[in-house]
Amino acid sequence: xxxxxxxxxxxxxxxxxxxxxxxxxxxxxxxxxxxxxxxxxxxxxxxxxxxxxxxxxxxxxxxxxxxxxxxxxxxxxxxxxxxxxxxxxxxxxxxxxxxxxxxxxxxxxxxxxxxxxxxxxxxxxxxxxxxxxxxxxxxxxxxxxxxxxxxxxxxxxxxxxxxxxxxxxxxxxxxxxxxxxxxxxxxxxxxx
Numbered sequence: 001x002x003x004x005x006x007x008x009x010x011x012x013x014x015x016x017x018x019x020x021x022x023x024x025x026x027x028x029x030x031x032x033x034x035x036x037x038x039x040x041x042x043x044x045x046x047x048x049x050x051x052x053x054x055x056x057x058x059x060x061x062x063x064x065x066x067x068x069x070x071x072x073x074x075x076x077x078x079x080x081x082x083x084x085x086x087x088x089x090x091x092x093x094x095x096x097x098x099x100x101x102x103x104x105x106x107x108x109x110x111x112x113x114x115x116x117x118x119x120x121x122x123x124x125x126x127x128x129x130x131x132x133x134x135x136x137x138x139x140x141x142x143x144x145x146x147x148x149x150x151x152x153x154x155x156x157x158x159x160x161x162x163x164x165x166x167x168x169x170x171x172x173x174x175x176x177x178x179x180x181x182x183x184x185x186x187x188x189x190x191x192x
Contacts, residue, residue, distance in 0.1 A: 027066040030055040034146035046136030
């Protein structure tokens with residue numbers, strides 16, 4: 001027909017250009033700068049954490065190297081967690097479980113907890129869950145440390161409204177559903 005004999009089919013060309021991206025002998029980790037999130041709702045107040053649109057670095061590991069890296073990272077997270085627990089215990093002891101005010105307890109920081117007081121080596125790292133919710137102050141500090149100069153305060157109010165709306169779900173229907181008055185029906189969902 002009217003096509004030159006050397007031209008290849010569009011379908012064949014597309015198959016030739018495809019590369020296999022799944023590999024089982026290495027791990028590729030993309031690192032992103034931290035940003036204010038705008039996409040999640042933290043269980044506590046404050047703003048959410050997110051990441052930049054594009055990664056700022058890439059690192060490739062063998063499976064063994066990646067497992068070792070995770071072990072080191074998890075041990076460090078565990079060390080920080082155990083230090084925070086030890087600090088809390090010291091404060092509770094000084095304030096007699098929060099019943100007495102103590103200037104000494106108010107002045108304590110994580111630097112006051114010695115690494116000698118922490119026994120990370122005898123704790124099984126795999127027993128800990130590492131994606132724990134972060135308190136509001138900690139999220140704010142992480143954003144500031146990442147170079148976020150202006151934290152959008154509107155997000156805080158929007159997140160609060162979402163959390164409040166999640167506390168109330170369903171409608172006020174009793175025994176039967178009146179679609180005219182049912183908030184669920186008006187929202188296009190089954191009566192709750």
